Every structure is written in C-alpha cells, then in structure tokens.
Amino acid sequence: MNAIEIRNLSKNFGEKQAVCGLNMTVPMGAIYGFIGENGSGKSTTEKMICGLIIPSGGEIKLFGRAHTDADVRAKVGVLIEAPGCFPNYSVWNNLMLQAANLSIPNAEEEVRKVLKTVRMEGAASNKYKNCSLGMKQRIGIAMALLGSPALLVLDEPINGLDADGMRIMREVLVDVTKNHGCTVLVSSHILGELEKIATHYGIIRGGKIIREMTAAELDASCRTYVALRASDMEKTKTLLSCKYLRVEEDESECIRVYDAESPEEIVSYLYEKGVTVSEIGTDKIGLEEYYIDLMKQKEGR
Ligand SMILES: Nc1ncnc2c1ncn2[C@@H]1O[C@H](COP(=O)(O)OP(=O)(O)O)[C@@H](O)[C@H]1O
Numbered sequence: 001m002n003a004i005e006i007r008n009l010s011k012n013f014g015e016k017q018a019v020c021g022l023n024m025t026v027p028m029g030a031i032y033g034f035i036g037e038n039g040s041g042k043s044t045t046e047k048m049i050c051g052l053i054i055p056s057g058g059e060i061k062l063f064g065r066a067h068t069d070a071d072v073r074a075k076v077g078v079l080i081e082a083p084g085c086f087p088n089y090s091v092w093n094n095l096m097l098q099a100a101n102l103s104i105p106n107a108e109e110e111v112r113k114v115l116k117t118v119r120m121e122g123a124a125s126n127k128y129k130n131c132s133l134g135m136k137q138r139i140g141i142a143m144a145l146l147g148s149p150a151l152l153v154l155d156e157p158i159n160g161l162d163a164d165g166m167r168i169m170r171e172v173l174v175d176v177t178k179n180h181g182c183t184v185l186v187s188s189h190i191l192g193e194l195e196k197i198a199t200h201y202g203i204i205r206g207g208k209i210i211r212e213m214t215a216a217e218l219d220a221s222c223r224t225y226v227a228l229r230a231s232d233m234e235k236t237k238t239l240l241s242c243k244y245l246r247v248e249e250d251e252s253e254c255i256r257v258y259d260a261e262s263p264e265e266i267v268s269y270l271y272e273k274g275v276t277v278s279e280i281g282t283d284k285i286g287l288e289e290y291y292i293d294l295m296k297q298k299e300g301r
C-alpha cells in the first residue's frame with residue numbers, strides 16, 4: 001500500500017493555477033524528496049495533502065483512503081511554515097499544550113518520547129523564543145510527531161539551518177522512518193542534503209510532477225564522467241574536444257569528459273599529444289546537476 005497516491009490534482013487561486021494535473025506516489029516507509037523551484041506548487045500540494053486547503057479537482061488517497069477521512073487525518077503530522085508555539089513558554093510546556101489539544105492520554109511520556117526523537121531531551125526547559133532556528137524546526141517536528149503519525153509532511157524544514165542543524169535534521173528524519181515506521185514527505189531545494197537521505201524523489205514544475213524516481217533510479221541515470229587537470233588546461237580542452245563529444249569545465253576548474261571509456265584512454269591520448277595529466281578520476285553527477293539538466297531540457301536550452 002502507498003502512503004500517498006495523488007491523481008490529477010489541481011488547485012486554482014482565482015486565475016492562477018498553482019497545481020494542475022499533479023500525480024504523485026509515495027510508498028510507505030519512504031523519505032520522499034519533493035523538489036522544485038520557488039512557486040512551482042510544493043507548499044500548495046502539501047497543504048492539500050494535509051487538508052489545510054481544499055483542492056479544485058483530483059483525488060488524494062492516504063493509506064488507500066480518501067484524505068478527508070477522519071481516521072486517516074489523525075495519522076498525518078504536519079510542519080508547514082513555523083510551528084505554532086508560545087514564545088514565552090518552555091519547549092516542554094508548548095509540547096504538553098499540543099498533547100492536551102490532541103487529547104493524548106499519556107502526555108508526559110509521549111512528550112518525553114518525541115523530545116528524544118528530535119534530540120532535544122536536554123533543552124525541554126528552554127523558552128521557545130530562546131531556541132535556535134534548528135531547534136525550533138525540530139520542536140515543530142516533535143509537535144508533528146505527537147500522536148504517532150504514520151505520515152509526516154514537512155515543508156522546507158532545513159532551510160536556513162547551519163551544517164550541524166542539517167545533520168541533526170537528517171538523523172531525525174532517518175530515525176522516524178526507520179524506528180517509528182513513519183513515511184516522510186519533505187520539500188527542499190537544498191538538494192545536496194536531500195540526496196543523503198531521500199529514498200524517492202518527485203520533481204515538480206509549473207504545478208505538475210515532471211519526474212518521479214527512486215534513489216536507485218537516480219543513481220543509474222546520473223552519468224559518470226572523467227574529471228581531470230593537466231599542465232596546459234586550454235590546450236587540453238581543445239584536444240579533448242576534437243576526440244570527445246561532451247567536454248566541459250566545471251566550477252572547480254576541472255575538465256569533465258562524459259563520453260570516455262576510461263581515464264587511462266584519456267591519459268595516453270593526451271600523452272601522445274605532449275600534455276601531462278596531473279590529476280584524474282571518475283565521478284558521477286549528483287541530484288543537483290541532474291535537476292539542473294532536467295530543467296534546462298524542459299526549457300529547451
Ligand atoms: N493563497 C494564494 N493565493 C494566490 N496565489 C497563491 C496562493 N498560494 C500560492 N499561490 C501561488 O501558487 C503558486 C505555487 O505556490 P507554492 O505552492 O507556494 O509554491 P512553492 O511552495 O513551490 O514555492 C505560486 O505562483 C504562488 O504565488
């Protein structure tokens with residue numbers, strides 16, 4: 001069974017079509033990275049999944065049932081924008097209040113549990129307003145985890161976090177999927193971070209999913225290339241461009257050759273032409289470059 005199945009979803013705001021004909025499948029247990037430019041419809045889609053706004057058309061199924069079904073709704077934890085917390089209350093009291101709102105019976109135990117999951121046991125007595133952005137985001141996740149949801153919907157939870165904040169967030173998301181049996185839908189445009197944890201991806205553009213794939217499929221479709229540095233970079237580039245079809249210089253001033261059989265082949269070819277290779281290796285394009293390439297194709301560039 002899939003955690004989320006969306007068919008032909010649309011949302012209009014007056015004349016504006018924010019989402020149009022969107023299809024999405026999120027398997028249970030996935031960390032689904034939801035990727036797209038600003039304004040592509042990520043937040044609107046997530047708000048419809050969580051029942052915060054009503055679709056103009058289409059169908060959303062959560063765990064095989066209509067997303068409006070009350071039992072299913074209780075299984076969804078949400079963090080869209082900032083968590084609704086009282087700034088002068090402690091982290092503990094904010095969570096206890098939320099537990100009371102949800103009529104959670106063993107509130108203290110549950111609050112302790114979610115604080116542990118988000119690595120904040122030691123900060124329960126801090127006032128919310130004194131918490132760092134990373135901590136606030138994790139408090140938001142703790143709030144969303146109250147009531148043991150089967151699906152967590154997170155909108156850009158790693159935006160603005162420092163490296164350490166991102167690392168902890170990654171650990172938390174892996175933990176909730178592995179140890180709490182939760183499925184996670186997470187939107188982000190920080191693709192390098194997402195790539196470290198996502199098991200599935202959905203790329204949205206103009207309110208439509210233009211590609212959906214597993215991490216293994218991404219890996220298989222990410223081209224490998226040979227990257228090198230040599231004594232005379234300009235000459236090397238010219239020589240390689242005569243023999244290979246796709247030769248580019250990257251940001252780190254390495255020359256990349258996408259259609260070579262092996263690094264050895266390049267080294268001996270350049271050697272014959274009087275060029276010494278100082279560094280060479282093979283690598284793969286990552287999610288970020290895959291995404292940029294896909295966007296270029298769609299724009300016909
Ligand atoms: N309440 C709203 N009223 C009018 N337009 C909206 C509203 N919410 C979103 N939009 C528009 O819908 C499009 C998609 O927005 P959004 O879902 O927030 O994108 P994303 O989260 O991917 O940045 C944007 O063009 C945005 O301006």
Ligand SMILES: [Mg+2]
Pocket residue numbers: 042043044155
């Ligand atoms: Mg958004």
